[in-house]
Each structure stands twice: as structure tokens, then as C-alpha cells.
Amino acid sequence: xxxxxxxxxxxxxxxxxxxLAALASGVSVAAGYPGTPSTxxxxxxxxxxxxxVEWSTNEKVAFETAxxxxxxxxxxxxxxxxxxxxxASDSLVSSSYTGVDGALVIVSAGDPGMWSSQxxxxxxxxxxxxxxxxxxxxxPQSAHDFTVKAFEISSRVGHPVILxxxxxxSHVRAPVKTLPRSSPVKGSLRKRPDRxxxxxxxxxxxxxxxLERWEKIKEELESLVVVSGSGRKAIVxxxxxxxxxxxxxxxxxxxxxxxxxxxxxxxPLPDKVGRELMDVEEVLVVEELEPIVENQLKSFVVDxxxxxxxxGKKLTGRSGEMTLNRVRLAISKFMGLNSEVLERHLQxxxxxxPPAMCPGCPHRSSFVFMxxxxxxxxxxxxxxxxxxxxxxxxxxxxxxxxxxxxxxxSSIGIANGVYRSTGTIPVxxxxxxxxFHAGLSSLANAVYNNTPLLVVVLDNRSTAMxxxxxxxxxxxxxxxxxxxxxxxxxxxxxxxxxxxxxxxANAISWVKVNKKPALxxxxxxxxxxxxxxFSERPLAFVNEDKCTGCTICYDHFTCPAIMRKANKKxxxxxxxxxxxxxxxxxxxxxxxLLKGEKPEGWDRAWLS
Amino acid sequence: MVKLNIxxxxxxxxxxxxxxxxxxxxxxxxGFKVMEAETHGLAQRGGAVNVHVRIGDIExxxxxxxxxxxxxxxxxxELLRNINFLSKDAVIFVNAETKPSALPGQPMVxxxxxxxxxKKWRTFVVDCRKISxxxxxxxxxxxxxxxxxxxLKELLDIEDILSAIPGTVNKRLFIETVSASQNYVVSGPAxx
Numbered sequence: 001x002x003x004x005x006x007x008x009x010x011x012x013x014x015x016x017x018x019x020l021a022a023l024a025s026g027v028s029v030a031a032g033y034p035g036t037p038s039t040x041x042x043x044x045x046x047x048x049x050x051x052x053v054e055w056s057t058n059e060k061v062a063f064e065t066a067x068x069x070x071x072x073x074x075x076x077x078x079x080x081x082x083x084x085x086x087x088a089s090d091s092l093v094s095s096s097y098t099g100v101d102g103a104l105v106i107v108s109a110g111d112p113g114m115w116s117s118q119x120x121x122x123x124x125x126x127x128x129x130x131x132x133x134x135x136x137x138x139x140p141q142s143a144h145d146f147t148v149k150a151f152e153i154s155s156r157v158g159h160p161v162i163l164x165x166x167x168x169x170s171h172v173r174a175p176v177k178t179l180p181r182s183s184p185v186k187g188s189l190r191k192r193p194d195r196x197x198x199x200x201x202x203x204x205x206x207x208x209x210x211l212e213r214w215e216k217i218k219e220e221l222e223s224l225v226v227v228s229g230s231g232r233k234a235i236v237x238x239x240x241x242x243x244x245x246x247x248x249x250x251x252x253x254x255x256x257x258x259x260x261x262x263x264x265x266x267x268p269l270p271d272k273v274g275r276e277l278m279d280v281e282e283v284l285v286v287e288e289l290e291p292i293v294e295n296q297l298k299s300f301v302v303d304x305x306x307x308x309x310x311x312g313k314k315l316t317g318r319s320g321e322m323t324l325n326r327v328r329l330a331i332s333k334f335m336g337l338n339s340e341v342l343e344r345h346l347q348x349x350x351x352x353x354p355p356a357m358c359p360g361c362p363h364r365s366s367f368v369f370m371x372x373x374x375x376x377x378x379x380x381x382x383x384x385x386x387x388x389x390x391x392x393x394x395x396x397x398x399x400x401x402x403x404x405x406x407x408x409x410s411s412i413g414i415a416n417g418v419y420r421s422t423g424t425i426p427v428x429x430x431x432x433x434x435x436f437h438a439g440l441s442s443l444a445n446a447v448y449n450n451t452p453l454l455v456v457v458l459d460n461r462s463t464a465m466x467x468x469x470x471x472x473x474x475x476x477x478x479x480x481x482x483x484x485x486x487x488x489x490x491x492x493x494x495x496x497x498x499x500x501x502x503x504x505a506n507a508i509s510w511v512k513v514n515k516k517p518a519l520x521x522x523x524x525x526x527x528x529x530x531x532x533x534f535s536e537r538p539l540a541f542v543n544e545d546k547c548t549g550c551t552i553c554y555d556h557f558t559c560p561a562i563m564r565k566a567n568k569k570x571x572x573x574x575x576x577x578x579x580x581x582x583x584x585x586x587x588x589x590x591x592x593l594l595k596g597e598k599p600e601g602w603d604r605a606w607l608s
Numbered sequence: 609m610v611k612l613n614i615x616x617x618x619x620x621x622x623x624x625x626x627x628x629x630x631x632x633x634x635x636x637x638x639g640f641k642v643m644e645a646e647t648h649g650l651a652q653r654g655g656a657v658n659v660h661v662r663i664g665d666i667e668x669x670x671x672x673x674x675x676x677x678x679x680x681x682x683x684x685x686e687l688l689r690n691i692n693f694l695s696k697d698a699v700i701f702v703n704a705e706t707k708p709s710a711l712p713g714q715p716m717v718x719x720x721x722x723x724x725x726x727k728k729w730r731t732f733v734v735d736c737r738k739i740s741x742x743x744x745x746x747x748x749x750x751x752x753x754x755x756x757x758x759x760l761k762e763l764l765d766i767e768d769i770l771s772a773i774p775g776t777v778n779k780r781l782f783i784e785t786v787s788a789s790q791n792y793v794v795s796g797p798a799x800x
Contacts (some may be wrong), residue, residue: 011636013646036648115647139643139669172669173632173644244668250665324672348688348725351717354618355655356710390653467648495752555712561653563708575740 009175014140014165019044021147025103027051027077028184030070031062032465033437035081037170042079043469051184055463057472058408058437059084063106064091070104071196072159072187075151082110082123083264083407087438094131095160097206098196099213103155104131105147109164112288112321118388118406120319122289123164127267132208133161133217134267135224136239140174146264148179153220159213164266166288168240168321206402210450219266225272226262233335234259234280236273236297238266238287244327245286258335259460261275269296277301277308284334285312288322312333354396359561360527360580363391366458366495367399368557368586370522373504374427378512382427385415387439389431390465390526391458398556401429409438416442416451425511427453432473433463440485446517447486454507455482458495460526468529482519489518494607495522498585523607530605531578538579538596542570546591557586580606610664612763613671614755617658617690618682619707620647623748627680628659630752633772634764635663645669654710656689661703678759680751682736683707685717691725698729699759703736722760732758745781753785764771 012020019041022030030053032042045053052069056062059080066078080088085108092106108126111117127134135150137143143165150161194202226242229249235258237245242262249255257344261276263269266287274297277283285294294312301308315330316322331337357364374382386392386402387410395402404414411434415426430439436455446453457478463469482490489510493503500522507518531537540561549568553559561576562583572583572592583592614631618624625646632644645660660671673692681702694700694733708716723731732754736747745748756769766786773779 011633011642039648168645168669171648173629173646174642174669175636240668247667250667321670321671322668324668324675328672346691346693346725348716348722350685350688351714352711353619353656353685353689353709354711355653358621358654393653465653496633507622556708558712560710573714 009177011173012140012176012178013040013171013173014137014169015040015171016044017048017140017144017178018147018165018170020164020178021144022077022105022151023048023051023181024179025148025151026075026182026185027151028074028186029066029076030079031056031065032079033057033059033084034463034469035084035109036466037111037165038079038081038084038107039165039466039469040170041107055469059087060091066104066106067091067095067100070100070102071098072190073102073154073185074187075103075185077105077107078392079107080109081117082108082121083119084108085123085126087408089126092126092132092160094198096130096132097198097203099158099209100154100160101158101190102185103151104160105150105154106160106162107410108162108164109170110164112166115167120289122292123162124266124292125290127162128292131214132160132162133221133265134164136164136264136266137169138240138243138264139169140172140176142264143169144176144178149224151216152215154571157213157216157220159217164239166240166321172472176207187500189337214268218270219263221268221270222272224264225270225276226264227259227276229255229257229259231258232279232281233284233332234261234277234282235284235286235334236261236293237347238262238263238285238293240323241286241288241327244322244324245331248324248327254335263293266293266508269293269300269486270298273297274300274304277306280308282334283308283310284315284330285310286316286322286327286330287312289318291318317535332345339405356558356560357390357393358527359559359576360531360578360582361390362460362495362522362524362527363394363458364557365582366391366456366500366522366561367394367401369495370427370456370499370504371399371401373501374500374508376505376510379425379508382420383415383422383424385411385418385426385428387428387430387434389412389434389458391429391431394429398558403415405529408434409442412439412442412446412453412455415447415453416449419451419453425508427452430455430457431464432457432459432461432478433471434479436472436476440481443482443487443517443519444485450516452511452515453517454504455512455517456504457519457521459521459523462529464526464528468526478521487517487519488514489516490521492521492523495523496582496585525580525606525608527580534599534602534605536596536599538581538594538598539574540572540577540579540581540583540592542572543591544569546589548591550588550590552588553583553586553592557583558582611666612663613676613695614661614663614678614680615658615671615676615690616661616680616682617656617686618672619686620654620657620684623746624659624682625659627682627748627752628661630769630772632663634768637768637771640664640763643669656686658686658690678755680748680755682748682751683795684719684722688717688722688725692766694729696728700726700729700731701754702731702733703747704733704750711787739781739785743777743781743784745778749778749781750785753782754789757786757789
């Protein structure tokens with residue numbers, strides 16, 4: 001029940017709107033793992049000190065934290081990016097069997113177009129698989145409103161609900177009218193093993209109850225269908241595709257010639273959608289990514305024996321995010337219009353500009369010295385098993401040190417497989433936050449099964465890629481953790497020092513002799529975090545008399561602050577340089593120097 | 609005005625997101641419907657970035673190709689990467705400075721090559737290096753001032769933008785750039 005009082009409109013990111021809606025719904029426990037585009041939800045909630053909010057070590061723990069609270073009667077939320085749901089899925093799928101006493105909302109933030117992700121999987125499939133309803137907002141306002149709705153449905157039915165957002169909802173800023181906060185709904189200790197302990201007898205009973213709740217959920221969702229216009233042709237549009245279709249129909253003044261049905265709960269598809277199609281001959285389904293609504297609608301049409309032609313992915317395409325031009329093209333074909341979709345393409349020659357590691361990023365130095373260390377350790381080549389983080393950028397030239405990267409924590413497990421099939425000692429490269437996220441069990445496996453490999457943990461004390469969130473490495477010493485797991489060779493080195501190469505070489509020599517895993521920690525803070533608060537910094541500059549134009553600093557180290565001059569000599573842009581000094585040991589001719597004193601606390605900020 | 613589409617492009621770290629946010633806040637303050645689509649996360653680190661700002665009778669956040677009425681390019685090469693977003697009457701504000709890609713061995717793109725594609729459009733070439741050296745402020749603020757002076761001043765009050773700009777140095781740079789640009793006579797492609 002919501003009491004409507006006067007609402008203010010504020011310019012908010014979709015993610016901030018979701019956080020404020022959760023507060024308005026009485027959330028008392030929220031947990032997540034940082035991941036674009038979901039991160040700002042937990043960041044916003046962290047400002048509220050009267051509820052419990054945490055960055056968990058991974059999405060599974062975050063989900064279980066929220067679930068534990070919700071089975072105790074609390075209103076709880078777990079937030080993660082779409083691939084994070086894969087990590088949480090073991091518990092998530094079964095949570096639909098037990099249901100919850102309080103309310104449980106899972107925010108899955110997808111990334112169609114893969115702006116910041118390894119895939120663009122459509123998590124609405126989780127709804128179909130786990131029988132968990134999916135609400136699909138289309139802008140910051142609906143993100144707010146559907147979050148409130150998700151909490152309402154979850155607490156009324158006692159079932160988890162997924163809010164499925166995307167980059168273009170979570171990271172869009174627009175005016176939002178928000179509901180005021182309500183008091184947090186907390187839990188109380190209750191013990192119901194007959195419901196919550198899924199041994200086979202309980203699970204079978206829960207399965208029947210799950211299916212009963214599923215029917216109730218369908219009724220709850222009937223109100224989330226919006227219908228306008230009329231005609232023999234209908235367009236069914238789901239989530240963000242609804243406003244895309246709306247804008248195109250308005251631009252072309254076709255609003256009255258076609259029936260438009262907006263769907264905001266694609267799973268389960270409300271029967272109302274099918275009922276609206278009884279006098280329609282042809283349907284176009286517009287949705288991002290997979291044919292979730294399309295296939296449910298086709299199944300409805302067959303079940304009801306209707307003669308309706310349903311088209312979707314064939315006209316809209318299956319990959320990438322929705323755009324106005326894609327929708328224009330699909331609607332023109334569907335409506336048989338002869339509209340010209342813009343084909344005026346200029347094709348200038350533009351060099352690629354992928355993301356780059358920041359000036360002062362310790363990963364750059366780690367990679368340069370790691371490659372030297374591998375050679376120094378007597379290996380002609382190795383397999384660099386990569387992982388997810390800023391250091392994924394090591395896949396690019398000149399580094400080329402991520403021969404695979406597929407999911408959080410996968411580096412060590414994949415390295416095991418590479419060794420078992422090739423006999424080449426691999427190097428697994430993993431960040432500190434990723435190490436605690438999903439690297440621990442694979443490191444235990446390497447010890448357990450005696451995998452000869454070198455694990456290099458790039459410990460920058462931060463979950464940097466998503467915006468320098470804290471990392472467990474702030475509280476836990478990775479060297480002690482590794483030793484505790486039974487890794488016999490553990491060492492720590494500073495990646496800014498040429499000694500880092502020797503540390504890599506020594507570790508590799510040890511692995512060769514002992515046929516067991518070794519672990520080396522490259523310890524230096526994320527540059528963005530280290531230089532915070534220092535107004536006076538040293539500055540690197542090039543002594544042109546010594547610079548020979550050898551190209552090493554700008555072509556093989558590639559700090560964005562180092563430029564190539566017309567005469568091939570190097571120049572350091574003082575506007576970009578942060579004074580870290582990482583480039584000083586890179587120059588074989590000692591032509592790069594630092595000027596200015598290190599401010600008080602500078603080394604501590606980088607190395608502690 | 610029915611709809612207005614403004615595309616801001618540049619390199620992650622140049623203030624592309626901040627520029628978009630300032631515009632969104634300014635239009636929102638004036639009571640316009642506004643949507644602004646940002647790029648976060650890995651995509652933001654020193655790579656090519658664009659931000660879409662849409663105002664008016666709009667339903668979705670992304671500008672279609674051929675739909676941008678104004679473009680602010682905080683780095684000139686990035687203008688070329690986004691050139692197919694320009695509408696035929698678009699007005700462009702571009703930083704004269706180009707920056708090489710961090711990838712080794714990539715060529716620097718010459719400003720004249722970039723400008724050779726822009727003959728159809730009214731283009732303001734802005735000397736950002738000079739502006740940031742002389743004012744200590746950020747060039748994106750000067751670009752916003754030109755956009756205001758040569759585009760948005762019928763729609764917004766100077767106060768709408770000023771209230772969204774962080775920091776006194778930047779506020780001063782905005783005011784000074786607006787008042788200086790009142791003296792420019794604009795006809796065809798212009799240099800600033």
C-alpha cells in the first residue's frame with residue numbers, strides 16, 4: 001500500500017531511482033558486488049546508515065545475504081550485473097522453491113551492446129527457468145516505480161522478483177518523481193526447516209507451492225500491460241523497446257493506425273497481452289536481445305488456436321541494444337511502408353581508441369616487467385590466463401598478456417586446463433577483488449591437484465574498474481590467505497621496480513623445480529585512488545639530450561602522458577602526468593627524470 | 609522546439625559525462641523533459657566516449673544516426689568517429705587539439721583531414737589548449753559557453769547552466785567566454 005503524497009521531481013540516474021524506491025519500500029538489508037551497470041544502486045544506499053548495506057565478496061554471497069534476510073521477514077535487495085546473476089544462480093533458482101517471508105528483489109543490470117561486459121546474455125531467461133517474475137523498466141521513472149512494484153509483489157506473494165534493467169535505464173539521467181522513505185522492515189528469528197531446508201521431501205512440497213504462487217504472480221502482473229491505438233496490426237513492445245516504438249509511431253503519426261501493447265513484465269507474459277490480440281491479424285514483437293516475449297506469445301497463439309502471424313527477431317535483429325533506426329526499419333517492413341531509412345554513411349579513417357590504463361596504473365608496469373620476468377625465468381613462451389578487471393586491458397598491444405578471459409575468477413581454473421593439455425607452465429593474472437570473488441576455490445584446486453602455474457595477483461587495494469569501490473584486500477592479507485590455502489611459494493613485489501621481473505623469474509624457476517603453484521603479489525595502489533588529495537605532485541620530464549628516440553616509452557610502455565614528438569623523441573604532457581615515476585625505470589638511457597619533491601605521505605598512499 | 613539532440617564526444621577523462629550532466633541539469637531546471645545517456649565502467653577509461661542528451665518530445669535516451677542538432681567534440685578525432693550522428697543542419701563545436709590513441713603505432717589524425725569532412729556544417733573550432741592555459745578552467749566549460757551563445761540561449765537562461773557548473777573557476781570561465789563570444793560575427797564555418 002502506498003500513500004500518495006506530493007512528489008518532487010529530481011534529476012536522477014536510473015540506478016539512483018532504484019535505490020530511492022527501495023528505501024521507499026522499506027528495504028532494510030541490501031547487498032551487491034560492483035559491476036557495470038549496476039554499481040550506483042548499492043553506492044546510493046550506502047549513504048543511509050540506518051539500514052544494512054554491504055559490498056559482498058561476490059554476487060552469490062550478496063544474493064544469499066538478501067535471501068537470508070528475506071526468509072527472516074525482512075525486505076531485502078541484491079544488486080548485480082547480468083553475468084553476476086550466473087554466479088548467484090545456484091541459490092537464486094532454488095529460492096523460487098522456498099519463496100520468502102519478507103520481500104526479496106534482485107536487480108539484474110544487463111548490458112546489451114556489451115559496453116562493459118564479456119557477453120550480453122538476456123537474463124529474462126532466468127525468469128523462465130527459475131519461475132521468478134521479471135519486471136522490465138524503460139527509463140529512470142519506471143525504474144523507480146517498478147522497484148516499488150517489485151517489493152509489493154514480492155511481499156504479497158512471498159516470492160523473489162527480478163528487476164531487469166540495462167545500461168540505457170541504469171545509466172540514463174532524467175527527472176524522477178520519488179516516493180518518500182518509509183521505515184525499514186526488518187526480520188525476526190524464525191525457524192521453518194519444513195519450508196527452507198530443501199531436502200527432497202521439502203523440495204517436492206515446495207515445488208507444488210511454487211507453481212501455486214506462479215499463478216498468483218500472473219494475476220499480479222495483469223495491470224502492467226499498457227494498450228493504445230487499434231487496428232488489424234499490433235506491435236507488442238517490451239521494456240525499453242516500448243518507448244522506442246512509441247517515439248517512432250509518434251514521429252510518423254501512426255499512433256492511431258496500429259495497436260501498441262507495452263509489456264513491462266515479460267516473464268511471465270500476462271494473458272492480457274494475448275487477449276488484446278483476438279481481433280488482430282499480424283503482430284510485431286519488439287524486444288532487446290532474445291525472443292522471450294515473442295516465444296511466449298507464439299505459444300499462446302498455438303494454445304488458443306488463433307490465426308495470427310507473429311514476427312519479432314526476424315525483423316528486429318537479435319544482438320546489440322535497441323536504436324531508433326532499428327525500430328524504424330522493423331516497423332517499415334512490418335507496416336509495408338516505403339520509408340527511407342538513413343543511408344548517408346560517411347566513412348572517414350579513424351584509428352581505434354579502445355579504453356586504456358590510466359597514467360600511473362600499476363598494471364602497466366606489472367605487465368611490462370612480467371613479460372621480461374617470464375623470459376628471465378627461462379620460458380620462451382607461456383599462456384597468460386586472464387581475468388576480469390581493469391587489467392583485462394592487457395589484452396591490447398603492446399602488452400598482449402590476456403590469452404583468455406571469460407568470467408570472474410576463471411584465470412586459475414583455465415590455467416589448470418591449459419597446463420594439463422599442453423605441459424606449458426601458464427601464468428594466471430588476477431586482480432585482488434576478483435581473487436576474493438572467485439579465485440579462492442580455484443587456487444585451492446591448484447594446491448589440491450598440484451598444478452604447476454604462476455598466479456600473479458595484481459593487488460591495487462581496490463575494485464577499480466567499477467569506480468574504486470573497496471576490496472577485501474584492504475582487510476585481508478593475500479599472502480597469508482594463499483599461504484593458509486597451502487601455497488608453498490608466496491612473494492610480494494612492487495611492480496614499479498625492475499626487481500619485479502626478478503620476482504617473476506624466481507617464482508617461475510621455483511614452479512619448474514617443484515611442479516606446484518606459486519603466487520606472486522604485485523602490490524601497488526590504483527593510481528586514481530593513490531593520488532587523491534595530493535595537490536602538489538612530482539612531475540616527470542624528458543631530458544632531450546639523453547633521449548635517443550628509441551620508442552620504448554611511448555610504443556612499449558604506452559602511458560597516455562608520454563607523447564612522440566616529430567623527431568621521435570619523447571615528450572611528457574604535464575597535464576596528464578601524475579608524477580608516479582613508473583616511466584623512470586622503463587627508459588634504458590635514463591632520460592626520464594622526476595622533478596619536484598614527493599609530498600608527505602606519497603609513498604604510503606601508493607604502497608600501504 | 610519539438611526535439612533537441614545534443615551529442616558530446618571525447619576521450620574518457622575529458623569531462624564528457626560532466627558536460628552531459630550539466631546540460632541535463634540546465635534543461636531540467638528550465639522544466640524541459642530531458643534524458644541523458646552516459647557511459648560508465650571499463651568503457652570510460654581513456655577510450656572513446658559519447659554522451660547523448662535529448663530534450664523535448666522524446667521517449668528514449670539514444671540519438672539516432674543523422675539526428676544530432678549539436679555536437680561538442682572535446683577531442684577532434686572523436687568527432688569523426690561520431691560523424692554519422694550529425695543531422696544535416698547540425699552545428700559543431702570542436703577542440704582543435706587531437707590526441708593519439710594509446711595503442712602503439714596508431715597515426716595522429718590531422719585536424720585538416722578532420723575539417724575536410726565538415727564543409728557542409730557550421731563548425732566552431734576551439735583552441736582548448738589556449739583556453740585552459742589562460743583560464744585554468746576546463747575546456748568543456750568553454751565549449752558549453754559557445755553552445756549556449758550560438759545555440760541554446762533562446763531556450764535557457766545563463767543562470768540555468770551556471771547553477772549546474774561546479775567550481776568558481778569554471779563558472780567564471782563560462783561567463784567570460786559567453787561575453788567574449790557576443791562579439792563574434794558568425795557566417796559559415798567559424799574559428800574561435
